[in-house]
Structure formats: C-alpha cells, structure tokens
Amino acid sequence: DTGVSQDPRHKITKRGQNVTFRCDPISEHNRLYWYRQTLGQGPEFLTYFQNEAQLEKSRLLSDRFSAERPKGSFSTLEIQRTEQGDSAMYLCASSPGRKTEAFFGQGTRLTVV
C-alpha cells in the first residue's frame, strides 16, 4: 500500500498521559499536514510541513501539542498531558505541491478517559 499510513489506528489513554502518533506520507510528497476531526464535523487544520520545516501552526495547536518531521519524511504528533477535549480523530495528509490534491491517511482515533 503506497498511501498515507498512520499509526496507531486507535489509542485510548488516561487523562494526563502523553501520546504520540506517527504519519508516513506518500513517498516524495514534500508537504505533510495534520488535521483534527471531531464527530460530525469537517477536519480542522492543525499544522503543516514543507519537507522538514514546520511552516504554519493553527491556534488550535496549544503548547501541549508538538509536531516534528525530522528528516522530511515521516512525522510525529505528540500531545502532552492529554485532556478529555483532545478526544478526536487525528488525520494526516500529504501532497506533492501547492494547490494539488491532498491524500489523507485513515487517521488515529484518540479517546481520553
């Protein structure tokens, strides 16, 4: 499968714990995006990378959230001190350039209990 891959698919964690998600984009796609989606809503932009550079972060991305793309390939999204409000689907997408279609992964469903 050469699509966008996300791991894990599901994560249940206790409030206050840290979690980390991984995204492997389509090979050679230089743009990588993280979105968050809650039930019944469209995805909301969190942050994006062009190669290893993080070019934009949404106001939704509080200081408990951090994302990295160290070698311009895979990316990680870490949430520290998780809160119940962090429960959502976290989606990763990649695209080969500007104003081209973004391909999404299957997402990581986070449940904070």
Added chain:
Amino acid sequence: GESVGLHLPTLSVQEGDNSIINCAYSNSASDYFIWYKQESGKGPQFIIDIRSNMDKRQGQRVTVLLNKTVKHLSLQIAATQPGDSAVYFCAETFNAAGNKLTFGGGTRVLVKP
C-alpha cells in the same frame, strides 16, 4: 472568520437517481476547491477538484460546478449507488494558504435501495 459551509446536513436519495450536494464558501480569495468522500472510520477520500478559472469539471459519474459570483460549489453524482453512501465535504484553499484546506461541516448521503 472565513469558512466553508453546507446547506443540507443529510440527503436521502433513491438508488439510481442523481444526487446534488451544495456548498457555500465565504472567502472570495479561494481559488482551489476539493470534494472529499468520507466513509465511517476512514479518512477523507479525494473525489474531484476544481480551480477558480473553471466553472465546471467532470469525472467518472461526478461533476463539480463552481459559481464564483455567488460563491457556491456543488457536487453532482449521477446514478447514485449504495457505495456512494458516505459523508461528503467540500474544502477550499487559496493562494497564500500553502494548500491548507478549510473544510465545511459535511453532508451525509444515504442511498436507499
């Protein structure tokens, strides 16, 4: 702020009939639009896109219409099939947004046999 929205939250359609999903956008600077299909538990799947220099684009069984005058986007699905049952999102971006997509809230399409 600028946003993309949908008129109908749920659309029920008889198998074989045509479906029309509507979307209004408010950012006059938007110049690239995408329709995504999302099935339960999966990430958004690209359907079709259109750039602002076009007013119509056709794919396989799908047509996207763009009316920049009234900032309206629609997706037409011909001969709707049970496999078309999903939530459909329109998304938009503009030149300075780095392909960051702004999504609407989604329309659920239910295909009745």
